[in-house]
Structure formats: structure tokens, C-alpha cells
Amino acid sequence: MVIIYFISVLALGFLSYGFVDPHLWTKFGYFAYNFRPEFSIAFFILLVLLFSLYVYFLKHNPKIWLIPVSAIILVFSYPALTYDLFNYIATAKVLYSHHENPYLVMPMEIPNEPNLAFTRAANKVALYGPVWIAITAIPHYLGGGNIWATLLLYKAMNTFVYLLFGSVIWRMTKNMKNVIFFMLNPLVLIEVIMNAHNDIFMMILALGALIVWQQKKYMYACALFVASWFIKEATIVLLPLFFIKNITLENAMVWSYVLLSGVFFVAAPLREELYPWYAVWLVATAALLPLKSHRFIFWFTIVLSFALELRNLPYMWMGYYEGPGPTLRLLFTIVPVGVFLLVYLLKGKRLPV
Amino acid sequence: MVLMSLFLFASSVRADYVLPYPSYMPGNKLYKLTRIIDQLKKYWYFGDIAQEKYHLQLTDKYLVEAKTLFEYKQYLLGADALSRSDQQFRQLPKNSLTHEAAVKHGEVLSQLLTIVPDEFNWSPEKSASTTLHLKDLLTASIEIRRLW
Numbered sequence: 001m002v003i004i005y006f007i008s009v010l011a012l013g014f015l016s017y018g019f020v021d022p023h024l025w026t027k028f029g030y031f032a033y034n035f036r037p038e039f040s041i042a043f044f045i046l047l048v049l050l051f052s053l054y055v056y057f058l059k060h061n062p063k064i065w066l067i068p069v070s071a072i073i074l075v076f077s078y079p080a081l082t083y084d085l086f087n088y089i090a091t092a093k094v095l096y097s098h099h100e101n102p103y104l105v106m107p108m109e110i111p112n113e114p115n116l117a118f119t120r121a122a123n124k125v126a127l128y129g130p131v132w133i134a135i136t137a138i139p140h141y142l143g144g145g146n147i148w149a150t151l152l153l154y155k156a157m158n159t160f161v162y163l164l165f166g167s168v169i170w171r172m173t174k175n176m177k178n179v180i181f182f183m184l185n186p187l188v189l190i191e192v193i194m195n196a197h198n199d200i201f202m203m204i205l206a207l208g209a210l211i212v213w214q215q216k217k218y219m220y221a222c223a224l225f226v227a228s229w230f231i232k233e234a235t236i237v238l239l240p241l242f243f244i245k246n247i248t249l250e251n252a253m254v255w256s257y258v259l260l261s262g263v264f265f266v267a268a269p270l271r272e273e274l275y276p277w278y279a280v281w282l283v284a285t286a287a288l289l290p291l292k293s294h295r296f297i298f299w300f301t302i303v304l305s306f307a308l309e310l311r312n313l314p315y316m317w318m319g320y321y322e323g324p325g326p327t328l329r330l331l332f333t334i335v336p337v338g339v340f341l342l343v344y345l346l347k348g349k350r351l352p353v
Numbered sequence: 354m355v356l357m358s359l360f361l362f363a364s365s366v367r368a369d370y371v372l373p374y375p376s377y378m379p380g381n382k383l384y385k386l387t388r389i390i391d392q393l394k395k396y397w398y399f400g401d402i403a404q405e406k407y408h409l410q411l412t413d414k415y416l417v418e419a420k421t422l423f424e425y426k427q428y429l430l431g432a433d434a435l436s437r438s439d440q441q442f443r444q445l446p447k448n449s450l451t452h453e454a455a456v457k458h459g460e461v462l463s464q465l466l467t468i469v470p471d472e473f474n475w476s477p478e479k480s481a482s483t484t485l486h487l488k489d490l491l492t493a494s495i496e497i498r499r500l501w
Binding site: 098099100101104105109110 | 397398400401402
């Protein structure tokens with residue numbers, strides 16, 4: 001199983017280079033776009049394999065080294081499913097190279113900026129808080145202006161926080177299943193390491209704040225919590241939890257899950273769309289719960305993770321977002337979740353954890 | 354033929370340069386606060402591009418303030434707002450955007466030339482009077498913009 005798993009992770013990393021922007025690598029740019037159905041089917045098969053093996057490893061704890069090795073393989077993958085990482089790079093460049101205020105100046109306003117050739121949505125000012133802008137100084141300066149080095153450094157930075165959060169899970173739960181639940185979740189591997197979204201930074205700070213608040217270190221908790229807002233403001237919904245007296249950590253995590261689900265399912269689609277990487281918030285929160293006592297959250301999160309990664313398929317196959325895209329994305333999300341809800345209604349507490 | 358005719362008779366579309374709505378006027382409780390905020394914004398608008406946006410924003414804002422005050426015959430306050438608009442305008446680089454702003458400002462100032470008197474004598478009760486050569490002030494402001 002471990003060998004099949006590593007082959008799947010390697011295949012995912014290899015496949016990701018089919019989506020390289022042609023302005024980054026002229027010879028192989030958008031290679032996958034000439035074989036859309038084939039790549040889409042391959043991606044679907046990999047998703048099924050990775051999620052199946054994920055569930056298998058949840059039952060049969062694998063060796064711990066599986067986690068860092070998977071992470072290292074994906075550090076060298078290409079951020080195939082999103083252009084957000086290029087926006088992070090462009091925004092950092094606006095501030096640190098061009099010395100302009102990224103909250104006022106868009107990347108596309110910088111004359112002759114070469115990064116614009118492979119940056120989408122360059123017509124937006126910085127979308128994230130100043131703490132994230134400060135964090136991006138690290139890969140910006142260490143990357144030395146080399147786009148490939150900078151990409152790698154962002155992913156390495158994400159991997160460091162991913163491993164750090166894994167250690168937090170272990171310290172809090174002392175349960176390897178919880179660690180694997182988060183660290184081998186294919187959505188987490190894809191969105192945090194391969195695509196290098198910054199949600200892991202927001203979550204480690206917010207959940208860390210809740211943990212530290214429970215330990216009565218109120219100043220540290222406030223600092224961590226405010227820092228998480230100044231990455232992405234989604235965790236502001238967790239503020240009421242700090243005012244509930246005598247709330248246990250478990251209840252705080254359950255309510256965090258509920259509140260973040262509200263943002264995820266209601267606010268996010270109203271604002272723009274249900275993005276798969278937002279589920280990192282839910283997987284991270286659920287990983288801190290005693291999973292045996294929260295079967296619904298355990299299984300719902302796994303099924304949701306799978307359903308959300310399926311949302312990449314319509315664009316991957318068709319090459320555009322419109323047309324049947326929105327309906328297909330909705331179906332890919334609703335059907336697996338709907339089937340799970342039906343199964344849970346029928347089997348409920350008999351579902352294994 | 355139909356496609357060709359579409360190209361032949363197509364007209365280009367461009368948006369006019371739009372000045373902002375008037376902000377708080379002198380006499381409003383929040384006026385002094387907005388002036389302080391305008392000064393503090395200088396530090397937030399760091400960088401060449403942001404600085405250009407800052408000066409453009411303020412030159413437009415103070416021009417609209419001057420126009421409104423002149424229309425309400427508040428000539429002393431209007432002259433002060435106009436001088437602030439000129440000061441901000443001089444900080445702007447010469448490019449296509451600031452040229453558009455200059456053209457629009459010129460239109461507004463030319464229109465004001467038709468409604469203000471040549472001179473106005475402001476005589477406060479307890480201090481010396483001031484003579485405002487309004488048409489000269491407006492002409493000087495138009496000349497500044499003409500250079501852009």
C-alpha cells in the first residue's frame with residue numbers, strides 16, 4: 001500500500017507539470033491542455049487512489065516517515081490547480097521590489113513587470129492582511145528574483161507550517177490517527193503543499209490562539225488571534241468563543257468547526273465561490289477533536305475533501321469555467337456529500353473511526 | 354458586408370475623466386478632521402505610483418471644493434481651496450492620466466471664470482480687508498494645468 005501511495009504522490013507531482021504556464025516554460029507550457037480528457041481522467045484516478053489509501057492509513061497507521069516524504073515530493077510539484085501563488089509573489093514584489101503600497105497599487109500598474117506574463121487577477125490590490133504580506137518577505141528575499149526558486153520557497157514555507165501543525169496535533173491529541181487525518185488528507189497535501197495556499201498559516205494561528213487561551217495565556221492568545229485575522233479575516237467568526245466561560249477545548253473546536261463551516265458554505269459562495277482550499281480550515285479544526293466521539297465530523301470532512309477536489313475536473317476537462325461548469329462543480333460537491341448524508345442517516349454511529 | 358459595415362460605423366468608447374463628489378465643506382464639524390486625514394494619508398500612499406494617486410485624488414478633491422465654494426460665493430475659502438488644488442497638481446508627473454485630469458480641470462476652471470467677479474474685497478469685521486483677484490487666480494490655475 002505504501003508503494004502504491006508513493007507512486008500516486010509521485011504521479012500527482014509529475015502530472016502537475018502538465019499545467020505549467022507557457023510563459024514560465026515555453027517548451028512544455030500547458031502540455032496538459034492538449035490532452036485535457038486524459039489528464040482529467042488521470043487526476044480523477046489519482047484522487048480516488050489517494051483518498052482510498054488515506055482511509056486505509058487512517059485504519060492501519062502507516063510509518064511516520066510517510067508524511068515528510070510525501071510532503072517533500074509535493075514541494076517539488078507545480079501549483080497546477082491555482083494561480084494564487086503567483087499573486088502572492090506579485091504582491092510581495094509590489095512592496096519589496098517596487099516599494100509601492102500593495103493595498104493601493106495592483107501588480108498590473110507596475111510598468112514592464114515580467115511576472116505579469118504568468119500572473120492572473122493582477123488587477124487586484126493585496127487581498128490578505130499585513131501579517132501575510134510580512135511573511136511573504138521570506139520567500140521573496142531568499143528567492144532572489146528567480147521565479148522557480150521563489151515558488152519552491154513558498155511551498156517549503158508551507159511545508160514547514162504543515163509539519164509544525166502536525167506536531168501541534170500530536171501534542172494536543174497524542175493520537176496518531178488525528179495526525180494522519182490532517183497530514184495525509186489529499187486535499188491538505190494538494191492545497192497546502194502543491195498549490196501553496198496560505199490558509200494553513202491562518203489556521204495554525206487561530207487554533208493556536210484557542211489552545212493558548214485555554215492555558216490562560218491570554219496575551220499570547222490575543223496576539224495569535226489578531227495575527228490570524230491579519231492573514232485572512234475568516235477567523236474573526238471565532239471571536240465569540242473567547243468570551244464563553246468554562247468552554248472546554250473540545251467544545252471550542254466543535255464550535256470552531258461549525259462557525260468556519262458557516263463561512264465556508266454560506267459566506268464564501270456569496271462572495272465568490274466555494275473554493276476547495278477553504279476546507280483546510282475544517283480539516284485542521286477537526287484534526288484537534290477526539291475523532292471517535294465525532295464520527296459525523298470525521299467522515300463528513302473526508303467526504304467533503306474528496307468532493308471539493310472533484311470540483312477541479314470540469315475546468316480541467318473543458319478549459320473554461322462557464323457553460324456547464326458551475327452545474328458540474330455543484331453536482332461534484334453535492335452528490336458525494338448527499339450520498340454520505342444518506343449513508344450516515346442509515347448507518348450513523350456504526351460507521352467505523 | 355454586414356461585418357464590414359460594423360467595423361466601418363463602429364465608434365470608439367471611452368470614459369470621461371470624472372471628478373469626485375464634493376466632500377465636507379468648511380463649516381462642517383468633520384471638515385478639519387478630513388484635512389488632517391488628507392495629511393496623514395501621505396504616509397499610507399508611499400511609493401511613486403501611490404503618491405501619484407494621492408496627489409491626483411487631492412487635487413481633484415480640492416478643485417471640486419473650490420468650485421462649490423465659488424458657486425456659493427464663498428470666494429476667500431474658494432481661493433484657499435484652489436491654491437491647495439494647484440499645490441497638489443504641481444506634484445503630479447506628466448503622463449496621459451494627468452493630462453486628462455488637466456483637461457478636465459481646465460474645463461471646470463474656465464466655467465468658473467464666467468461666474469466669478471474680477472475682484473472681490475473680503476472685509477472681515479476685526480481685521481484688514483483682503484482683495485482677491487479671482488480671475489487672475491483662475492487664469493493662473495488654468496495656466497498650470499495647460500503645461501500638463
